[in-house]
Amino acid sequence: MEPQKIFSSVGKCPVCDSENLEISTYVYEVPYFGKILIEVWRCGACGYRKSDVGTLEHGGEVRIVFPVREQKDLNALVIKSSTASIEIPELGVEVSPGPAAQGYITTVEGLLERILENTPTECFDENNECNEFVKKIKKAMNNEINFTVILTDPYGKSAIKPLNH
Numbered sequence: 001m002e003p004q005k006i007f008s009s010v011g012k013c014p015v016c017d018s019e020n021l022e023i024s025t026y027v028y029e030v031p032y033f034g035k036i037l038i039e040v041w042r043c044g045a046c047g048y049r050k051s052d053v054g055t056l057e058h059g060g061e062v063r064i065v066f067p068v069r070e071q072k073d074l075n076a077l078v079i080k081s082s083t084a085s086i087e088i089p090e091l092g093v094e095v096s097p098g099p100a101a102q103g104y105i106t107t108v109e110g111l112l113e114r115i116l117e118n119t120p121t122e123c124f125d126e127n128n129e130c131n132e133f134v135k136k137i138k139k140a141m142n143n144e145i146n147f148t149v150i151l152t153d154p155y156g157k158s159a160i161k162p163l164n165h
């Protein structure tokens, strides 16, 4: 199913202050999960873009604790809204959402890939102290170590869903 546009409006761009910000909201059916909302911000004047995702839940803060033990846990679906923070204590990962944070749909493995992408390049050098961090993340991606993904979302719009199919 293609995402269905359900709402769109025009507002003020947070970057250039012009009234050219188009906000479009889509609803999208994720297989084995259900409906999620996708919001896309696009400024026609300066090119600013932001996207966000979220479940249709309306609730308070949720804290999702998802243990990763087997290969299939790495394939669990992660809906991370822009307001959610990520913590993986065993790997020393702590990501708090800044004002530029995006929301996205990925898998646990995809989440680790994103963390690697945001790791400073010098850490990929074996002589650097922070190379230990990169090694740990890679081990985690290969299911060689157990770890726990903790997603905290103040608006309750994030989710982690194991694949049972």
Ligand SMILES: [Zn+2]
Residues within 6 Å of the ligand: 013, 014, 015, 016, 017, 018, 043, 044, 045, 046, 047, 048
């Ligand atoms: Zn703009």
